[in-house]
Amino acid sequence: MKSRQRASNAIIMILLFGLAVLFLAPIFIVLMNSFKGRLYISDAPFKLPTKETFAGIENYIEGMKKTKFASAFGWSFLITVGSVLLIILFTAMTAWYITRVKTKLTNGLYYLFVFSMIVPFQMVMFTMTKVANIIHFDNPIGIMLIYLGFGSGLSVFMFCGFVKSIPLEIEEASIIDGCNPVQTYFRVVLPMLKPIVITVAILNVMWIWNDYLLPYLVIGRDYKTIPIAIQYLKGGYGSIDMGAMMAMLVLAIIPIVLFYLSCQKYIIKGVTAGAVKG
Amino acid sequence: MNRNLKKYFPLFVLPTLVAFTIAFLIPFLLGIYLSFTKFTTVNDATFIGFGNYIKAFQNHDFLNALWFTTKFVVVSVLTINIFAFAVALLLTRGKKGTNVFRTIFFMPNLIGGIVLGYIWKLIINGILARYGVTLTYSETYGFWGLVVLMNWQMIGYMMIIYIAGIQSVPDELMEAAKIDGASRWQLLRHVTLPMVMPSITICLFLTLSNSFKLFDQNLALTAGDPSKRSSMLALDIYNTFYGRNGWEGVGQAKAVVFFIIVAVIALLQLKITRKKEVES
Secondary structure, three states, X not given: XXXXXXXXXXXXXXXXXXXXXXXXXXXXXXXXXXXXXXHHOOOOOOOOOOOOOEOOOHHHHHHHHHHOHHHHHHHHHHHHHHHHHHHHHHHHHHHHHHHHOOOHHHXXXXXXXXXXXXXXXXXXXXXXXXXXXXOOOOOHHHHHHHHXXXXXXHHHHHHHHHHHOOXXXXXXXXXXXXXXXXXXXXXXXXXXXXXXXXXXXXXXXXXXXXXXXXXXXXXXXXXXXXXXXXXXXXXXXXXXXXXXXXXXXXXXXXXXXXXXXXXHHHHHHHHHXXXXXX | OHHHHHOOHHXXXXXXXXXXXXXXXXXXXXXXXXXXXXXXXXXXXXXXXXXXXXXXXXXXXXXXXXXXHHHHHHHHHHHHHHHHHHHHHHHOOOOOOHHHHHHHHHHHHHOOHHHHHHHHHHHHHHHHHHHOOOHHHOHHHHHHHHHHHHHHHHHHHHHHHXXXXXXXXXXXXXXXXXXXXXXXXXXXXXXXXXXXXXXXXXXXXXXXXXXXXXXXXXXXXXXXXXXXXXXXXXXXXXXXXXXXXXXXXXXXXXXHHHHHHHHHHHHHHHHHHHHHOOOO
């Protein structure tokens, strides 16, 4: 009985190990190819670099020049951080208000926010781009406000769910102590929202950092984020510089992996909570 | 408290509401209106009734994309959920060191669609090169390429949700079933599965809507080639808007149809699986 158990354990471990190799292989293959000369990539992507094909960091230099990677990273970073801060600040306030003040208006707003979650981006793609253009939101600051608007559905919904679980007495006590609603919110309510703030922030960071189509349509001509810069590398009809492409894929993955490894616990908790609510 | 807070509407709600109106509400309503008109920019629209919808459903590319997307959704929802559930079962057998695997399996989920698309383009083209063809040689390759890519991306995410579900099954329940002489298969079929039904609801919902709305991966992997035959709905709508002059109205009509399909599926699916859930 015991040896059978041990054998089945060994089989499970082997299975899991094999799967892990399969999951990591694509990233290693890209990493490996990023050090090969660009002409040696497409033909034999699974061959290790040899003396002939090894190109050092040439692909990285070439790719960074072609994509202006440093500036793309800067825009991605600025837009992601700015949008997420705006989303957290404003949607949490909104969620608290529409949960605590019960009127027909707030109730209607709640359902409107929930409704917006099921609308696919393609539905508003063209008109949103036009509106952004007309009111001059087609710049890095404007796009943060667009992210606030388009992302408010999920964020308000998640904050509302959490606010409902906070006992009203705590807020009432602070009112009795002489706080006005603004003080109550920032001093009492907001600190209690911390776990859900982390969840909402992570979900939005993952969305905005990786988003391609929205920034491409709204600000893509003048400000290229990382996904836009990578897509531009493909260009029109010409052939792709595979070396530069591999190097840029590696550079695009590094920040994500670092982010993941440094706040893995929160990320997994966050996406699970997000899924359960969504 | 309530009355006191009420007058703070401009501070607490207005900023979000204004942004929401600009980025969602106006574009949404305008989009519905424009789908009944002929236009090239927003201000030159003339009303033409259902003309755009008729054109959309006569459009070969659209019907092809609809069929391609449907096939893709069915295959990827099934494969992702079966694999993710199987991996979750393996990881919840109480062995040490499984956290490392969890970390590895989940990672692809964080990588953006464009990057994912180009990673898999390299690999699949590398494999196909042995047979002298490329990804864009036939839409079948594009189809299976997308399925593999989507599995790689989503299995880890779904696995995490299934693990949470499986771990919440009470031990007493498993013990009781074992004492009653249930086999391993019976345990899975009659205890675990009904108890994790809520997780299955969530996972089906997430994989369904993510597969249906797929865009970035499609654009990067095949860009619809050969000749739009591997275009999914989202990409077809994009190409109708920006790739064909005078067809903006048809693009918007396609987008409305797309929205209705996504909404109906989401609601139906939630309703059906909610019924099957067991109270614990």
